[in-house]
Amino acid sequence: MVDVDDDRDSSPLLEALVRELRSARVPESRAVEAALAGLARDRRWRRWAIASAVVAAALVLGLSLRLPGRRETLPIRFELRAPGSRAVAVVGDFNDWNPAADPLTDLDGEWSVTLRLRPGRYRYAYLLDGRHWAPDAATPRADNDFNTPTSVITVAN
Amino acid sequence: MLILLGAPSPPLLGQEARLAARLPHGTAVEVQRLVDSAARLRLPTEPLIQKALEGESKGADSSRIMVAVGGLLARMDTARQALGNEASEAELVAGAAALRAGADPGSVHTLRTLRPNRSLFVPLSVLADLLSDGVPASQVWSSVRDMASNGASDAQFLRLRDRLGRDGADRPRPLPPAPEHAPGEASPERP
Numbered sequence: 001m002v003d004v005d006d007d008r009d010s011s012p013l014l015e016a017l018v019r020e021l022r023s024a025r026v027p028e029s030r031a032v033e034a035a036l037a038g039l040a041r042d043r044r045w046r047r048w049a050i051a052s053a054v055v056a057a058a059l060v061l062g063l064s065l066r067l068p069g070r071r072e073t074l075p076i077r078f079e080l081r082a083p084g085s086r087a088v089a090v091v092g093d094f095n096d097w098n099p100a101a102d103p104l105t106d107l108d109g110e111w112s113v114t115l116r117l118r119p120g121r122y123r124y125a126y127l128l129d130g131r132h133w134a135p136d137a138a139t140p141r142a143d144n145d146f147n148t149p150t151s152v153i154t155v156a157n
Numbered sequence: 158m159l160i161l162l163g164a165p166s167p168p169l170l171g172q173e174a175r176l177a178a179r180l181p182h183g184t185a186v187e188v189q190r191l192v193d194s195a196a197r198l199r200l201p202t203e204p205l206i207q208k209a210l211e212g213e214s215k216g217a218d219s220s221r222i223m224v225a226v227g228g229l230l231a232r233m234d235t236a237r238q239a240l241g242n243e244a245s246e247a248e249l250v251a252g253a254a255a256l257r258a259g260a261d262p263g264s265v266h267t268l269r270t271l272r273p274n275r276s277l278f279v280p281l282s283v284l285a286d287l288l289s290d291g292v293p294a295s296q297v298w299s300s301v302r303d304m305a306s307n308g309a310s311d312a313q314f315l316r317l318r319d320r321l322g323r324d325g326a327d328r329p330r331p332l333p334p335a336p337e338h339a340p341g342e343a344s345p346e347r348p
């Protein structure tokens with residue numbers, strides 16, 4: 001067998017022939033060709049399925065965002081004048097009545113916080129120094145189930 | 158591929174973790190039963206959970222929590238009878254609040270007939286707020302009913318609440334007390 005890498009005996013024709021043989025595609029069987037064609041189709045189908053799912057998901061997300069009140073939140077500012085308090089929190093239906101969830105910030109005795117709430121009706125109250133419940137003078141009073149002052153706010157679009 | 162938007166979610170039966178974490182075990186079990194009942198009836202469950210959490214946060218005893226949660230469940234059921242099975246969760250919550258404040262189911266139903274294709278969430282909230290503020294029921298009802306029949310917007314209902322509410326400019330003011338008079342003297346006419 002001629003070793004074309006051996007420069008001593010190669011000829012231009014032989015080199016060209018070897019180059020041609022080395023670059024030629026290896027012939028494949030029909031089964032392999034069919035499998036490769038099927039894989040190509042499968043890949044195209046997969047790309048189409050993924051693209052369809054992405055489009056459908058985008059459509060659902062877009063529609064859900066457009067449905068009135070489904071996802072939109074509105075900024076709601078809670079304010080209370082309590083100059084003698086060390087800590088004030090707003091506690092209500094929007095934070096599972098968790099006194100630690102939404103503390104207000106003090107500015108010379110004016111306490112405030114802004115929360116983003118979805119449209120709805122929320123009962124709430126202020127908790128001063130972890131002990132005293134106070135209503136919100138700016139909003140209507142809510143029914144009193146637990147013998148403490150409670151306010152209610154209606155958040156609407 | 159069919160996408161169902163706004164389809165009612167299946168009822169959630171079982172244990173609500175927030176109740177178990179915050180309430181005494183026995184209370185949590187009883188409240189959970191009410192929540193499960195609401196779910197089976199396709200009534201909102203979150204307001205019931207929040208009512209229980211409110212009670213816990215305010216240090217209420219178990220019996221008081223149960224009365225509050227059970228009362229809310231009953232009022233939401235009554236509100237749905239008045240508003241129809243298609244009432245939204247927001248409408249049921251506002252309707253329950255209106256009933257709690259003293260509105261009667263017939264009035265709630267009348268609002269539905271006057272505003273059949275628009276949400277009653279804001280009108281019912283305004284009705285509840287004004288009744289809770291002590292505005293005379295007849296004045297509240299006539300105003301809300303007339304606005305509903307005239308196609309008033311939600312913003313107009315909210316302005317009505319601002320006008321008639323606790324500090325509203327149009328709120329009816331109580332009569333001043335009659336001046337005191339000495340025994341035997343005729344009392345002066347009340348202004």
